[in-house]
Amino acid sequence: xxxxxxxxxxxxxxxxxxxxxxxxxxxxxxxxxxxxxxxxxxxxxxxxxxxxxxxxxxxxxxxxxxxxxxxxxxxxxxxxxxxxxxxxxxxxxxxxxxxxxxxxxxxxxxxxxxxxxxxxxxxxxxxxxxxxxxxxxxxxxxxxxxxxxxxxxxxxxxxxxxxxxxxxxxxxxxxxxxxx
Numbered sequence: 001x002x003x004x005x006x007x008x009x010x011x012x013x014x015x016x017x018x019x020x021x022x023x024x025x026x027x028x029x030x031x032x033x034x035x036x037x038x039x040x041x042x043x044x045x046x047x048x049x050x051x052x053x054x055x056x057x058x059x060x061x062x063x064x065x066x067x068x069x070x071x072x073x074x075x076x077x078x079x080x081x082x083x084x085x086x087x088x089x090x091x092x093x094x095x096x097x098x099x100x101x102x103x104x105x106x107x108x109x110x111x112x113x114x115x116x117x118x119x120x121x122x123x124x125x126x127x128x129x130x131x132x133x134x135x136x137x138x139x140x141x142x143x144x145x146x147x148x149x150x151x152x153x154x155x156x157x158x159x160x161x162x163x164x165x166x167x168x169x170x171x172x173x174x175x176x177x178x179x180x
Contacts, residue, residue, distance in 0.1 A: 020106065024049065024132075024139045037143045041134060049146055050129035056117035056170045057129055063167050064120075070168055079165035080123065080173065087157060094152035096179050098145050104179060107137045111176045116153065118171040123159040126170070 023030075023039075024047045030037040036052040050057050061070040070079075095114075099107065117127035128150040132138035165171050 020140045022134065022139045023142060025134055030143045032143055032147065035147060037147065045134040047132050047134055047139065048129055049131075049143070050127065051147075051150060054117070054127040054129070056127045056172075059169070061172055062169050064169055065167060077164040078162050079120075079168060080118070080162060080171050081160035083159075083173075090156055091153065091175075092177075092180070094156065095149055095177060098148040098152065099141070099179055100145075103141055103145065106140060107179060109178065110137050111178045112136070112138045113174055113176050114149075115172070115174040116157075116159070118159045118161075118173065120161055120166055120168045120171050123161050123171065125154050125157055125159070128153055 024041060026039075027041045028039050029052065030039065038050055038052045040048045042048075048057075062068060063070060091114075096104075111132075113131035115129045115131065116125050117129075118125050130138070130146050130149075159165075159171050159173060161171060
């Protein structure tokens, strides 16, 4: 009987350990069902996770007419219209609905950085990346959850480019988020 109880206890412990697997400890590629994600890990432990088919990740923002690098500054004109409350609520909803109850419990009170890369003419979100550190609970969330967020954002959100923004090769927007 003790052996049965011990075995059952070990199964429960294993389930808990497996549920908290750190997926992002090293640079690697995830080949999933119909999509491929890249995980880049810096020496500092910073993780950048993105769809391998992304075209803007790690590309410099430049002015299309001059080829000069865009550098944001305190007096630089805005490159997109102010983010609306509707945009923010929709983004929060997409993110909150992607995480399971157990994942929300694990990541509670921790943040990750969401980076959006948009078409400078249309404002359509073309690329998304997620940034966190290897020792953060977000490192225990499987790629499929981040994929769900990426797809939802690309389907439902867009930025509104300004005249200055339309001069660039893409628009860049980021925010640190703490799901509810």
